[in-house]
Amino acid sequence: MARPRANRKALILKAAIKVFARHGFARARTAAIAREARVAEGTIYNYFKSKDDLILTIFEQTWRDLIQALRAALDPIRDPIQKLAVVLMTVLDLFEADPMLAEVFLVELRQSGKCFSNQPMSVILEFLDLLEAILKEGIAQGVIRKDINTKIARGLLFGAVENIVLGWLLRKTHPDLFKKEKPYTLAEAKETLMKLFATGFFVTPSHR
Amino acid sequence: MARPRANRKALILKAAIKVFARHGFARARTAAIAREARVAEGTIYNYFKSKDDLILTIFEQTWRDLIQALRAALDPIRDPIQKLAVVLMTVLDLFEADPMLAEVFLVELRQSGKCFSNQPMSVILEFLDLLEAILKEGIAQGVIRKDINTKIARGLLFGAVENIVLGWLLRKTHPDLFKKEKPYTLAEAKETLMKLFATGFFVTPSHR
Amino acid sequence: MARPRANRKALILKAAIKVFARHGFARARTAAIAREARVAEGTIYNYFKSKDDLILTIFEQTWRDLIQALRAALDPIRDPIQKLAVVLMTVLDLFEADPMLAEVFLVELRQSGKCFSNQPMSVILEFLDLLEAILKEGIAQGVIRKDINTKIARGLLFGAVENIVLGWLLRKTHPDLFKKEKPYTLAEAKETLMKLFATGFFVTPSHR
Amino acid sequence: MARPRANRKALILKAAIKVFARHGFARARTAAIAREARVAEGTIYNYFKSKDDLILTIFEQTWRDLIQALRAALDPIRDPIQKLAVVLMTVLDLFEADPMLAEVFLVELRQSGKCFSNQPMSVILEFLDLLEAILKEGIAQGVIRKDINTKIARGLLFGAVENIVLGWLLRKTHPDLFKKEKPYTLAEAKETLMKLFATGFFVTPSHR
DNA sequence: AATGAATGAGTATTCATTCAT
DNA sequence: TATGAATGAATACTCATTCAT
Numbered sequence: 001m002a003r004p005r006a007n008r009k010a011l012i013l014k015a016a017i018k019v020f021a022r023h024g025f026a027r028a029r030t031a032a033i034a035r036e037a038r039v040a041e042g043t044i045y046n047y048f049k050s051k052d053d054l055i056l057t058i059f060e061q062t063w064r065d066l067i068q069a070l071r072a073a074l075d076p077i078r079d080p081i082q083k084l085a086v087v088l089m090t091v092l093d094l095f096e097a098d099p100m101l102a103e104v105f106l107v108e109l110r111q112s113g114k115c116f117s118n119q120p121m122s123v124i125l126e127f128l129d130l131l132e133a134i135l136k137e138g139i140a141q142g143v144i145r146k147d148i149n150t151k152i153a154r155g156l157l158f159g160a161v162e163n164i165v166l167g168w169l170l171r172k173t174h175p176d177l178f179k180k181e182k183p184y185t186l187a188e189a190k191e192t193l194m195k196l197f198a199t200g201f202f203v204t205p206s207h208r
Numbered sequence: 209m210a211r212p213r214a215n216r217k218a219l220i221l222k223a224a225i226k227v228f229a230r231h232g233f234a235r236a237r238t239a240a241i242a243r244e245a246r247v248a249e250g251t252i253y254n255y256f257k258s259k260d261d262l263i264l265t266i267f268e269q270t271w272r273d274l275i276q277a278l279r280a281a282l283d284p285i286r287d288p289i290q291k292l293a294v295v296l297m298t299v300l301d302l303f304e305a306d307p308m309l310a311e312v313f314l315v316e317l318r319q320s321g322k323c324f325s326n327q328p329m330s331v332i333l334e335f336l337d338l339l340e341a342i343l344k345e346g347i348a349q350g351v352i353r354k355d356i357n358t359k360i361a362r363g364l365l366f367g368a369v370e371n372i373v374l375g376w377l378l379r380k381t382h383p384d385l386f387k388k389e390k391p392y393t394l395a396e397a398k399e400t401l402m403k404l405f406a407t408g409f410f411v412t413p414s415h416r
Numbered sequence: 417m418a419r420p421r422a423n424r425k426a427l428i429l430k431a432a433i434k435v436f437a438r439h440g441f442a443r444a445r446t447a448a449i450a451r452e453a454r455v456a457e458g459t460i461y462n463y464f465k466s467k468d469d470l471i472l473t474i475f476e477q478t479w480r481d482l483i484q485a486l487r488a489a490l491d492p493i494r495d496p497i498q499k500l501a502v503v504l505m506t507v508l509d510l511f512e513a514d515p516m517l518a519e520v521f522l523v524e525l526r527q528s529g530k531c532f533s534n535q536p537m538s539v540i541l542e543f544l545d546l547l548e549a550i551l552k553e554g555i556a557q558g559v560i561r562k563d564i565n566t567k568i569a570r571g572l573l574f575g576a577v578e579n580i581v582l583g584w585l586l587r588k589t590h591p592d593l594f595k596k597e598k599p600y601t602l603a604e605a606k607e608t609l610m611k612l613f614a615t616g617f618f619v620t621p622s623h624r
Numbered sequence: 625m626a627r628p629r630a631n632r633k634a635l636i637l638k639a640a641i642k643v644f645a646r647h648g649f650a651r652a653r654t655a656a657i658a659r660e661a662r663v664a665e666g667t668i669y670n671y672f673k674s675k676d677d678l679i680l681t682i683f684e685q686t687w688r689d690l691i692q693a694l695r696a697a698l699d700p701i702r703d704p705i706q707k708l709a710v711v712l713m714t715v716l717d718l719f720e721a722d723p724m725l726a727e728v729f730l731v732e733l734r735q736s737g738k739c740f741s742n743q744p745m746s747v748i749l750e751f752l753d754l755l756e757a758i759l760k761e762g763i764a765q766g767v768i769r770k771d772i773n774t775k776i777a778r779g780l781l782f783g784a785v786e787n788i789v790l791g792w793l794l795r796k797t798h799p800d801l802f803k804k805e806k807p808y809t810l811a812e813a814k815e816t817l818m819k820l821f822a823t824g825f826f827v828t829p830s831h832r
Numbered sequence: 833a834a835t836g837a838a839t840g841a842g843t844a845t846t847c848a849t850t851c852a853t
Numbered sequence: 854t855a856t857g858a859a860t861g862a863a864t865a866c867t868c869a870t871t872c873a874t
Contacts (some may be wrong), residue, residue, distance in 0.1 A: 159371020
């Protein structure tokens with residue numbers, strides 16, 4: 001009788017991320033995940049209810065880890081602007097460190113019926129709420145303009161970040177699609193993003 | 209001589225958008241599309257190579273129509289800022305007028321292997337290029353700041369818009385997910401977006 | 417309005433032989449036959465009830481032509497041995513002149529449900545009866561041994577000829593399957609066949 | 625650990641022979657094979673790549689078994705004539721014992737693209753080579769006439785035997801096609817065949 | 833007769849999930 | 854727990870045939 005290797009669950013999850021990233025959720029085979037995790041197919045079902053449960057768990061767990069990390073990192077910071085910078089940095093660092101996770105996140109999860117069921121949405125909303133709280137804090141402190149709808153503003157931030165990472169990722173994985181362009185680093189992206197969200201596209205007295 | 213009944217192709221395409229929006233691409237049945245279009249299943253394959261071809265065609269055709277409309281609308285305008293506003297307005301109008309199309313666009317198409325194959329990416333890039341051209345024009349005219357990477361900035365714009373529309377759509381189709389929130393109109397969203405991209409989040413001399 | 421081109425039926429039949437020979441009956445498409453015959457798909461059904469009817473017609477017509485030709489050729493001949501030689505020559509000549517017809521005949525038609533339904537079998541039996549009549553004539557004349565079952569003997573002749581032609585055909589169409597062998601002509605085959613059926617494999621006083 | 629129930633593969637193969645014999649390859653349903661084998665449809669695909677693979681396996685395995693049996697039976701025999709008799713007997717016995725197998729063999733397998741691909745042809749050639757070796761042995765011993773092309777002669781033998789079995793089979797399965805005839809036994813057929821191949825059709829000094 | 837667009841019945845195969853060991 | 858053989862539901866697509874023109 002085989003003894004359970006430690007961390008079977010984490011092992012399977014990691015394998016699933018790899019396979020989902022490689023083939024996409026729909027074309028990913030549970031057999032491939034099992035092989036990647038060096039586990040029997042049936043074993044997956046000792047830890048997860050279904051293939052859907054696998055991607056949902058990846059999604060949820062990553063968000064939870066991210067939010068927890070964010071709360072810790074944000075706690076000592078007072079300046080809302082600084083807080084936004086930290087959020088951005090944390091997110092970009094996460095995906096830069098684990099591009100396969102980024103792929104699964106950015107590409108696979110928008111399929112309705114997964115992303116938009118209550119379970120994963122509630123954790124996205126938690127992240128959005130965190131963003132909104134920062135905006136509101138900034139408004140209260142008089143640092144951030146108050147003539148904006150914070151619900152809209154937070155989504156705007158979210159989408160911008162998401163697209164930045166997606167663009168960066170695609171330039172890495174499908175360089176042929178962007179033949180004439182030179183890739184950018186996430187650091188550059190972060191800088192541009194902060195500039196634009198801080199003071200906008202326009203040339204105004206505020207930036208020379 | 210048997211002539212094809214007119215509209216067949218457009219009819220099928222419209223039916224497909226409806227069914228894809230309702231069930232998602234993966235769970236959509238070709239039988240349902242045929243029924244919706246009041247056409248035999250086989251007829252679909254007289255006009256489209258496969259189910260994939262169907263969604264790809266929707267994707268590509270919509271982009272092409274959009275880009276064409278944009279070029280026409282932008283042509284008489286000189287002010288780059290005004291141009292950005294027109295782009296935004298055109299996109300939001302399109303999706304507001306056809307929420308099912310928006311659903312298919314925003315949700316189904318990011319699945320890799322469809323979205324990231326050359327075919328659909330090239331038309332997305334065309335749109336991104338159009339955005340970038342406006343930014344560059346603004347920079348040349350001295351209206352838009354020049355200390356930004358336009359490749360990054362255009363993606364940032366794109367993502368922000370995409371997320372705005374997605375948020376608006378979800379609030380319409382899954383109101384339960386946003387129980388405590390009041391929905392916003394695309395008009396509101398447009399305003400906030402323009403404000404933020406114009407002069408940024410920060411409170412500066414430029415806005416009171 | 418298009419005037420019927422002469423020989424539409426024969427034209428279609430010829431195209432069908434070509435397509436059946438190329439792809440086999442099961443994989444042959446009616447569309448391909450129509451294209452080959454430069455005719456609309458629907459036109460085929462003005463002349464033939466179905467795809468099955470096509471191959472059945474080819475089968476039956478070829479046999480009828482062959483039998484008719486045989487009767488004419490055999491009529492003036494008295495010697496049964498000579499008659500057998502003429503039968504053999506006529507059959508081999510037919511297939512040598514039209515290898516595509518041979519392919520369809522030898523390969524496609526054995527599929528049960530076609531070959532073994534009454535229609536085509538009755539014409540095969542007509543051919544077998546013709547063979548048997550020659551054998552019986554030979555027996556009556558004392559030229560052919562009488563200690564054989566003529567039903568069996570005629571099938572034996574038939575199978576031998578069939579296989580000779582099949583072997584010859586395969587060596588032409590799939591030479592790679594017989595790499596080490598040098599092909600033989602139907603003339604050689606006829607000679608060997610006549611020798612063996614005349615006096616057998618054994619070395620006896622009758623052949624040195 | 626789940627062990628495969630024994631016999632599965634053989635069980636499915638047997639069921640396939642039955643169903644192919646009953647309906648013909650093209651009209652045979654995988655569902656019917658599964659039902660016949662009392663196995664789930666999917667199980668078939670644990671053992672065979674496809675429906676084609678099923679009939680190819682039947683074909684190849686039967687030939688291999690036959691050839692093996694022949695080698696064993698022929699080994700102790702010296703007389704080439706006797707060897708030919710043994711070959712004939714072995715083949716006829718096989719098909720007499722398993723008429724369904726005979727049906728599949730004789731009827732279904734000539735369809736090009738199956739029979740004429742390298743795989744099954746190579747095993748047929750092995751059988752033909754075996755026949756030819758006997759003929760050559762007979763020639764070397766001076767028992768069999770040397771003025772024949774052994775390539776042609778072996779095909780002639782093959783075809784004759786094939787047709788004998790086919791005729792016998794048809795008389796069993798479609799007696800209506802041969803209304804006026806009395807069926808023959810394979811024993812009779814063997815005798816006639818041996819006589820004819822030994823000393824031929826002609827009345828000569830060698831047979832009274 | 834000729835056309836060819838429309839039709840829709842028909843089916844092999846896949847693969848997530850189960851369960852006997 | 855772990856295994857992996859067995860399961861069987863589920864479905865896009867083909868193509869012979871029809872029929873309105």
